[in-house]
Amino acid sequence: MDFRSSEQALGPRSEDVLPSTATAAVKVVIVGGFGVGKTTLVGSVSEIRPLTTEETMTQAGVGVDDTQGVERKTATTVAMDFGRISINEELVLYLFGTPGQERFWFLWRGLFEGALGAVVLIDTRRLEVSFDVIGRLEERGVPFVVAVNSFPDAPDYPLEELRAALDLPESVPIVLCDARQRASSRDVLMALMRYLQSLAQAQAAS
Numbered sequence: 001m002d003f004r005s006s007e008q009a010l011g012p013r014s015e016d017v018l019p020s021t022a023t024a025a026v027k028v029v030i031v032g033g034f035g036v037g038k039t040t041l042v043g044s045v046s047e048i049r050p051l052t053t054e055e056t057m058t059q060a061g062v063g064v065d066d067t068q069g070v071e072r073k074t075a076t077t078v079a080m081d082f083g084r085i086s087i088n089e090e091l092v093l094y095l096f097g098t099p100g101q102e103r104f105w106f107l108w109r110g111l112f113e114g115a116l117g118a119v120v121l122i123d124t125r126r127l128e129v130s131f132d133v134i135g136r137l138e139e140r141g142v143p144f145v146v147a148v149n150s151f152p153d154a155p156d157y158p159l160e161e162l163r164a165a166l167d168l169p170e171s172v173p174i175v176l177c178d179a180r181q182r183a184s185s186r187d188v189l190m191a192l193m194r195y196l197q198s199l200a201q202a203q204a205a206s
């Protein structure tokens with residue numbers, strides 16, 4: 001009996017294997033309030049099958065997780081999303097999406113260990129769901145960019161108005177995105193990489 005073909009079928013897919021040229025791996029965390037598109041972003045951009053921990057929404061979220069604007073949502077992330085993307089031949093990003101709701105904050109402790117930076121996703125219909133998340137990142141001193149996820153009926157505020165509403169310093173980049181589009185999600189991660197690089201350069205020069 002020939003086992004080789006079944007072994008091959010069980011082995012990792014070629015896209016799951018880390019390129020041998022990869023020399024640097026960076027951990028990035030994707031955060032934001034309930035239903036802003038974190039799982040969607042990790043899923044759209046990941047070159048490996050993303051790991052998600054979606055569960056049917058339960059009583060714990062009723063009256064807490066505001067489904068206005070995302071009424072069709074039936075599942076929510078209960079632990080994390082995980083994905084991977086190669087930015088170029090050498091640099092690989094590991095993406096960890098984590099829920100922003102207060103009842104999941106205990107997850108933050110371990111998840112942020114070793115993270116170089118974060119993406120805060122926001123929905124302009126429900127800015128307030130991401131306020132706490134931004135505050136917590138600032139407290140922890142984690143550098144982040146803000147990505148405005150475009151939902152169809154979301155108000156289109158000028159970026160400077162958004163900056164004021166979120167009380168963000170001038171230096172924090174704000175980018176627009178559609179988390180469902182791979183290229184757009186990739187651009188968000190590139191914006192974070194550029195920002196981290198500029199911070200590192202500024203630090204080296206001081």
Ligand SMILES: Nc1nc2c(ncn2[C@@H]2O[C@H](COP(=O)(O)OP(=O)(O)OP(=O)(O)O)[C@@H](O)[C@H]2O)c(=O)[nH]1
Binds near residue numbers: 040075149
């Ligand atoms: N129109 C539009 N819909 C989106 C976009 N991103 C996400 N969605 C939809 O919005 C809903 C919420 O997206 P999720 O990716 O589950 O959001 P999440 O932040 O992971 O949600 P939680 O894990 O529950 O906090 C889903 O039904 C998505 O299909 C987007 O860019 N545009």
Ligand SMILES: [Mg+2]
Binds near residue numbers: 038039040076077
């Ligand atoms: Mg999710």
